[in-house]
Amino acid sequence: MLLARPRDLGDLVSMRRFDGRSAAAGLTPAGADYLTAGPHEFLWGERSAELTAAMFALQLHVFTGELREVRGGIGRFVGAVAGDTPVRHHVEVTAVHPRADGVTVEVSTGLPVTARAAVLACPADRAAALWAEAPLPVRSHLASMDHSRIDYVYLRTRTPLELRAEGRPVGMEVVTTPEVGGSTLGGVYVANAWADEGGLLLVTAARAAQAANLSDDELADRLQTDVEKLHPEVVGQVTERVVMRHHPYTPTFRPGSVLRLEQARAHLPHGRIDLAGDHMAAPWVEGAIRSGEQAAARTGAALRA
Structure with a gap:
């Protein structure tokens, strides 16, 4: 490969x-x-x-x-690309139908929209529902x-930390499923370059930990504890925690x-x-x-x- x-x-x-x-x-x-x-x-x-x-x-x-x-998020890129394009916001599309000379787009409020063509730029399940x-x-x-699904926490540190394993610097560390055991940690990414000051660690939860069942505080506590056990140099360094979940x-x-x-x-x-x-x-x-x-x-x- x-x-x-x-x-x-x-x-x-x-x-x-x-x-x-x-x-x-x-x-x-x-x-x-x-x-x-x-x-x-x-x-x-x-x-x-x-x-x-x-x-x-x-x-x-x-x-x-x-x-x-x-x-500011990838939405900034989308906004910049579409900056000169007339876009209707807060309008829910309910269905898209082909016509001989184009498409009809049904919306939740107002009259349908007609166009010569349509691109459904949305998740697969939504595209399937819209285009029967x-x-x-x-x-x-x-x-x-x-x-x-991903559940993770950003740990801001007082100083940029360089994590090491067996004496070598670690940029990304993956905790494989058999190693998870009773812990929550799925991986650590050293993201110091993303921080304006201090350091930043991106710490993910393992799927086996079923993070969806944990509150934000519980998840942050467990992930921070796991990282500190694995890398004692993190102890006393964390100044802020932000939990993120995407599903x-x-x-x-x-x-x-x-x-x-x-x-x-x-x-x-x-x-x-x-x-x-x-x-x-x-x-x-x-x-x-x-x-x-x-x-x-x-x-x-x-x-x-």
């Missing part, structure tokens, strides 16, 4: 030849936990046996540097997508899902309704952006035709 060079870091289809097996194929459960856990278990809480090998193969090329965050007449391969892909979080690409995605995309250029979102390319920002570019290209071609 390391030797397989993807054509597009934002598109899982470029690694579809690995989609017929899981990321844990050919490994013992222990081997998969320790050798292939990587970003997906830390960021998405998904074990290797549940993911397509295509996703693991692409991750090997995507996650080669530091993780980044957009100041979607071609069968598209419906199959959308129905196959489920989503991960649904990112789409889970299981074995076979990339080929279904490819088949779904093959049916999209034939109509005036298209799809965009991380479920249409890859479950990270680059994938969501690439899916938007692809949807725009398909829609433009359909309109010109």
Whole structure:
């Protein structure tokens, strides 16, 4: 997989030849936990046996540097791109129907909106609910997508800390499922570069810890305690804690899902309704952006035709 060079870091289809097996194929459960856990278990809480090998193969090329965050959230990017576009806010779309010369968009208040084309840039389950007449391969892909969950805490520290393991600096630390035991910790990411002053640690909860059943204070207490046990240098350093929870979080690409995605995309250029979102390319920002570019290209071609 390391030797397989993807054509597009934002598109899982470029690694579809690995989609017929899981990321844990050919490994013992222990081997998969320790050798292939990587970003997906830390960021998405998904074990290797549940993911397509295509996703693991692409991750090997995507996650080669530091993780980044957009100041103020990724919504700032969306707002900047759409800044000169007339956008109606606080309007719920209830259905989208194709017409001979375009689409009809039904909304919860007011008259339907008509347009030459529409791109549904929303999660897979919402797209499936809005577009009841979607071609069968598209419906199959959308129905196959489920989503991960992430619960984590930002720990602000007095000074930037450099975590170490066996004397070597650690940028990201994954606690594999067998190691979780009675703890809550799923992983630690050193995010000092994101802090204006002091330091910052991003600490995730393991899926096995069932963090959804914990209050914010309980979750923060447990994660801080676990980090301090693992890295005593953190004791006395934490000055602020912010708990974050995302559910649904990112789409889970299981074995076979990339080929279904490819088949779904093959049916999209034939109509005036298209799809965009991380479920249409890859479950990270680059994938969501690439899916938007692809949807725009398909829609433009359909309109010109």
